[in-house]
Amino acid sequence: MSTTVKKASHPPYKIASIPGDGIGPEVISAGITVLKKLASVLGTFDLQFDHFDWSSDYYKKHGRYIPEGGLDEIKKYDAIFFGSVGAPDVPDHISLWSLRLALVQPLQHYANVRPTRILRGITxxxxxxxxxxxxxxxxxxxxxxxxxxxxxxxxxxxxxxxxxxxxxxxxxxxxxxxxxxxxxxxxxxxxxxxxxxxxxxxxxxxxxxxxxxxxxxxxxxxxxxxxxxxxxxxxxxxxxxxxxxxxxxxxxxxxxxxxxxxxxxxxGSIGIAPTSNLDPTRERPSLFEPIHGSAFEIVGKGVANPVGTFWTGAEMLRWLGEEKAAEGLMQCVENVLERGVRTRDLGGNAGTEEVTKEVCGEIERLLGHSERNRGREALESGEY
Structure with missing residues (x-):
């Protein structure tokens, strides 16, 4: 018997993606891939990502990181998925104050939350x-x-x-x-x-x-x-x-x-650490970022650890009210780490793409199986 998992009925969460500098675009791309896979497999929510090219490259072309009216535009979103900021040819105090802090302070993200625990598979x-x-x-x-x-x-x-x-x-x-x-x-x-x-x-x-x-x-x-x-x-x-x-x-x-x-x-590594920059009043969108920074020394080598971005994505889902999805994602990430699929900073030899692919596969295997079972139970009970 074929089954159909119920799709999300509410509008998609609108996420502003700001990959930024350095390895930011690499890990944010990996994070979006995993989050889209999760949403597709679970079918209980949808995500719409809109990309903003605010970065040090943008600054060098335009003399500013955030264009006129950019802050008002960002306020229309449910959350912000942020990569990193900082480039070797831009003074750090300029890049930080012109992008990350230029978002965090006016959006009143007064609570920065950084969970830390030992993930399964990490020594x-x-x-x-x-x-x-x-x-x-x-x-x-x-x-x-x-x-x-x-x-x-x-x-x-x-x-x-x-x-x-x-x-x-x-x-x-x-x-x-x-x-x-x-x-x-x-x-x-x-x-x-x-x-x-x-x-x-x-x-x-x-x-x-x-x-x-x-x-x-x-x-x-x-x-x-x-x-x-x-x-x-x-x-x-x-x-x-x-x-x-x-x-x-x-x-x-x-x-x-x-x-x-x-x-x-x-x-285990700064590459696994997530951050939530929260406006606890929920009047403005909160910003979610891995804490590892732009790490220009490994840009383009395909070795950046995406786990911090996956965990950050899970924290974003929690904030949006998708607790079960967040827990499922972290279970899949830890299963992959426990199988030994780890980047160099964790003592492994896998690259960004391999870790991302493995996590997507684990989402399909673990959560897809669960959703199919729930879909079958729903069909048999007459819910659909």
Whole structure:
């Protein structure tokens, strides 16, 4: 008996694809291939990808990364799938501030969420974690719109011996309250444990406010969540030596930026790490990106690890409400890794295309089989 799986009845999710620079186009292409395969096999949702060529090449031609009216256009989408930004012949502060931060800040993506765990099939560098993979399972929440990356400061007396450069970290009660509230809510939904990272012993204004607001929010709104405060330097050693003692972590823009890269390395490779830049109000589209950067040293070699992009795609689906699809995708990715299909950064010899092909095949084998069974059951029950 042939079966037909019910197709999605709602309009497709509109996704703005911004591959950007370096390996961004390679991994975003791989991610879109896998997400389209997933949508096709499951038949429960559809995805429409529209591509934007905003990149360093665009900047070199037009003198800007985002064209006039571009931000208003992006706001029409359900989500943004972002590759990377940065090129050897464009200063990093120009590329970052002109594209990624030019999206994240005005779109109020104040919650940057970076999950870290040991995927099946990956051997992490820490022996203790390799023996007990479940001991490293974290979510690092990064305040994403102010703090050390607020963009405040400047330079005077350029070229003189008395030249001055200032970089002012901005902490507002509003900004700290909303990220703390978000972090406590995430912690409540996990193990009920939150670690607030700080450096208030040295940064005696902004991070003292950070600590005070954390305490106020925790005591007032989340008495059921166990929380603690830890200095960022001590946090680095704890992540390495006592990973099992951590669960949900919240830190400032700069501190979480650094700690999340360390977390990715401890989990096996920066090439597997996803990021969600969220507007928790859902008034504006959120932006999803792998954290590995443009990696120009491997551009065009076909060796970029697409797993971080696949995981990022899964997090995007979760945010859109497609939880089962996200779980299914990650199961397929881990099955492929467990079979030994891994890129060089994970100790394997597979290329981007091979990993992508294998994941697509696993989606068809694992999820297609499940959908066919459900379709058959639906036919027999008279649902169709």
């Amino acid at each position: 992490p560098p820490l022996t203790s974690v390799a023996h007990h993979p479940s001991s490293l399972d974290w979510v690092i929440i990064r305040e994403n719109t102010e703090g050390e990356y607020a963009g405040q400061g400047g330079r005077t007396h350029l070229g003189q011996p008395w030249e001055i450069a200032t970089e002012v970290a901005i902490f507002t009660r509003h900004g700290v309250e909303r990220i703390m509230r978000f972090a406590f809510e995430v912690a409540r939904g996990r193990k009920g444990k939150l670690c607030v990272v700080t450096k208030s012993n040295a940064q005696r204004s902004g991070l003292v406010l950070w600590d005070e607001v954390a305490r106020e929010v925790g005591e007032r709104e989340f008495p059921d969540v166990e929380w603690e405060r830890m200095l960022v330097d001590a946090m680095t050693t704890r992540m390495v030596l006592q990973p099992e003692s951590l669960d949900t972590i919240v830190a400032t823009n700069l501190h979480a930026d650094v700690l999340s890269d360390l977390a990715a390395a401890l989990a």
